[in-house]
Amino acid sequence: MVHADASNFAAGVTKEEAYQQVLDQAEGLFYEQRNWVCNLSNAAALLWHAYKSLPSPSNQVNWAGFYTLDPLSPPPPPTTTAPVNGKRPGPQQLILGPFQGKVACQIIAFGRGVCGAAALTKTTQLVPDVEGFPGHIACDGDSRSEIVVPIVVDDRLVAIIDVDCTVVNGFDGVDRVWLERLAELVGKGCDWPAPAFVSST
């Protein structure tokens, strides 16, 4: 049976050990449970409590969670740049998913800010100082550094992992490697909603 102890981390663990526990526990939680809301909610809890068990800067994390492809998002832009019926499709957008931390922005357009850049490019964004990132969305003025990892399934962006920290240089290559592993596990371990709009291209 699932137990809250899954999110208890021993004192003195290394960052690698904490992330390993996150992955092990997530794999167990996702066994025979593919509901994405359920799984992202528990994964956010695992991440949050892992960071809080670590020394600074990791314990200065102030937001950990997910954005997913908004089901009301328009389809990806067609390869042609010609407008359709006089209009160009708007950008795809992310919508807030399960998280731990303070209230957060609800909608983020692909390409906007750190999350939008990760969604648009399908590449991890490791930002040592958000104030130097073009178009940064300051949902929380306390956030000073951020890492965003795309979750891609069958070449489709389905979600992102987003983690914020109140100090600069809150994240490094270790976070990148392990969060990318978590993104792969989450991507494979959930049934993702089909997009409401289906592109004909």
Next chain:
Amino acid sequence: MVHADASNFAAGVTKEEAYQQVLDQAEGLFYEQRNWVCNLSNAAALLWHAYKSLPSPSNQVNWAGFYTLDPLSPPPPPTTTAPVNGKRPGPQQLILGPFQGKVACQIIAFGRGVCGAAALTKTTQLVPDVEGFPGHIACDGDSRSEIVVPIVVDDRLVAIIDVDCTVVNGFDGVDRVWLERLAELVGKGCDWPAPAFVSST
């Protein structure tokens, strides 16, 4: 624009004032945004930070969030008690939704534990000491009291609000009144997924 400050509560506010802020902020957040995952995620953040701003016992809350009707849940049992094809339908079930706190149980059958009782009876369960509640599900041994409020839309149970506290008598009539107001706001403010199973009765 949505800002994390929405979950900052002034020092010294009363419980009523904190809940009023939760409702006011939730109403603002739900304006022109009816995605239930997005809205429950922010509502859980509001509740969590409200409790943490209050004196004991409210600041001893260790879990605040939602369970929703599992889309894979079987339909409600028919009024007849006769088995169908030799089988009786299993009970409906809840599935974990957005929350703040430690990792939590994923599936709860209607009628099981405090959450299941609220879902089955569609009535608030205010439990001063969970150890005295028949069939209590001990997801977290630290939890000692609990309040669970049903979210009912068009006479259909769509979700519950669940809050746990590490001390006995963590909740009172004030919590009941305000969480029931929040349940009504959340129920009206979200588009809820249609059940995957539709009863023919």
